[in-house]
Amino acid sequence: MSEEREKHGTILIVDDTPENVALLEAVLSEEYNIRTATSGSQALIIAGETAPDLILLDIMMPRMNGYEVCERLKSNPNLCDIPVIFLSILDSTEIKVKAFKSGGVDYITKPFQVAEVQARVKTHMRISKLQLRLEAQNQILEQIDAERTRLAMIVESSNDAIFSVSPDNIIASWNRGAEDIFGYTAGEIIGSPVFTLIPAALHHERSHIWQTILSGNQVEHFETIRIRKDGSQIYVSITASPLFNSDGEIIGNSVIARDVTEHRKMEEAIKHQAQHDVLTNLPNRQLFMELLSLELAQARRNGKKLALLFLDLDGFKQVNDTLGHSCGDRLLQEVSQRLKSGIRDSDTVARLGGDEFTVLMPDLTRTDGVRIVLEKILGVFKTPFMLDGVAVESSTSIGVCIFPDDGDSSEELMKNADIAMYAAKESGRNSYQYYKA
Numbered sequence: 001m002s003e004e005r006e007k008h009g010t011i012l013i014v015d016d017t018p019e020n021v022a023l024l025e026a027v028l029s030e031e032y033n034i035r036t037a038t039s040g041s042q043a044l045i046i047a048g049e050t051a052p053d054l055i056l057l058d059i060m061m062p063r064m065n066g067y068e069v070c071e072r073l074k075s076n077p078n079l080c081d082i083p084v085i086f087l088s089i090l091d092s093t094e095i096k097v098k099a100f101k102s103g104g105v106d107y108i109t110k111p112f113q114v115a116e117v118q119a120r121v122k123t124h125m126r127i128s129k130l131q132l133r134l135e136a137q138n139q140i141l142e143q144i145d146a147e148r149t150r151l152a153m154i155v156e157s158s159n160d161a162i163f164s165v166s167p168d169n170i171i172a173s174w175n176r177g178a179e180d181i182f183g184y185t186a187g188e189i190i191g192s193p194v195f196t197l198i199p200a201a202l203h204h205e206r207s208h209i210w211q212t213i214l215s216g217n218q219v220e221h222f223e224t225i226r227i228r229k230d231g232s233q234i235y236v237s238i239t240a241s242p243l244f245n246s247d248g249e250i251i252g253n254s255v256i257a258r259d260v261t262e263h264r265k266m267e268e269a270i271k272h273q274a275q276h277d278v279l280t281n282l283p284n285r286q287l288f289m290e291l292l293s294l295e296l297a298q299a300r301r302n303g304k305k306l307a308l309l310f311l312d313l314d315g316f317k318q319v320n321d322t323l324g325h326s327c328g329d330r331l332l333q334e335v336s337q338r339l340k341s342g343i344r345d346s347d348t349v350a351r352l353g354g355d356e357f358t359v360l361m362p363d364l365t366r367t368d369g370v371r372i373v374l375e376k377i378l379g380v381f382k383t384p385f386m387l388d389g390v391a392v393e394s395s396t397s398i399g400v401c402i403f404p405d406d407g408d409s410s411e412e413l414m415k416n417a418d419i420a421m422y423a424a425k426e427s428g429r430n431s432y433q434y435y436k437a
Helices: 002-006 018-028 040-050 066-074 093-101 114-140 145-157 176-182 204-214 261-275 285-302 316-323 325-341 368-380 410-426
Strands: 010-014 033-037 054-058 084-088 106-109 161-165 171-174 219-227 233-244 250-259 305-314 348-353 356-364 385-387 390-392 395-403 432-434
Touching (some): 010 018, 010 040, 033 040, 040 054, 054 114, 066 084, 066 093, 084 093, 084 114, 093 106, 114 233, 176 250, 204 233, 233 261, 285 305, 285 348, 285 356, 285 410, 305 325, 316 325, 316 390, 325 385, 356 368, 368 395, 395 410, 410 432
Parallel strands (some): 010 054, 395 432
Antiparallel strands (some): 161 250, 233 250, 305 395
């Protein structure tokens, strides 16, 4: 019993894959009490018996999937407040929206990243506990002045920003955590409009928050942008709750704000790494194919043309064999920079892998400009590349494919541009060829 009191709450892990359950239990058991279930029905029984502080819930389970489990939890008055974080190998927007609509507060994609799991669990455990504190505060403040003082001290010592806003959008209280996050002291900000913290483009958020508060409901945590005293913008996770007087009338709302800027930057960096080539920082194949699909859809809607250029360096293997792979890597980096200088601002150059590059030229009314870009690209190879003091001459062979003339899908255009590129190599290299059926 003493061990349970020392830990920071209870988590129920629900997953029909034992390996996933074991991994999550290993990651979280040091800080939290862990309960596990391998099916939806078992999860509902354990949740009713133990009332965990947080549930990690797999979506894809036999007989009863995660959505159904979550909906049953939310329909139970005794279990509806338990935050649910969904787990899934699926990562589409549709899946995530469905997860949040069924009552989930967050979404973690498999395979698990240990640091992400720990951070998200800790965040939601703390937000849940802080929200419970604020709800308790509204009740206790009406009872005993001593209790009011004690709870005010809890709020003041919180690392999160906790403040209240009046119905006329004026900041009425401000804790030390808010001073640390936003840079304003209580004396500087109390009495000021809450819009001082909100970018002009996001002022509509305040109206949405207040309408929800007037209905007596809580605004569940959401991430947005706020402004610090020094003018810099930060990402924050916000939860807002109604404040009541002794007659049950709404007299304002409380706000809990947590600075998630570093976490957001980390997510953006991870996303960038997943979509860009490590060596050249150009879009990789995955991102390029996504961009190609989007531009194709746009071209179809607008009745425009689109050009796809497929490039392969001539004699690149010889550079690797004679000067080494490090020189080959620097050549690829130099090539990527020169290619970007030869295209239009609206074009995209990507590295598919090895010495293969692609250029996407969207929004074409006529194809005359394609030839100009092709000549520019060949031109940037006329100047030798300096690698470890050695002047290395390189050239490229380019295959050209035009939508809709030479293909209607991403796969067909890529295939035909590749065919045209090999035709350019066979014609003597250092040249380009348009696809011919």
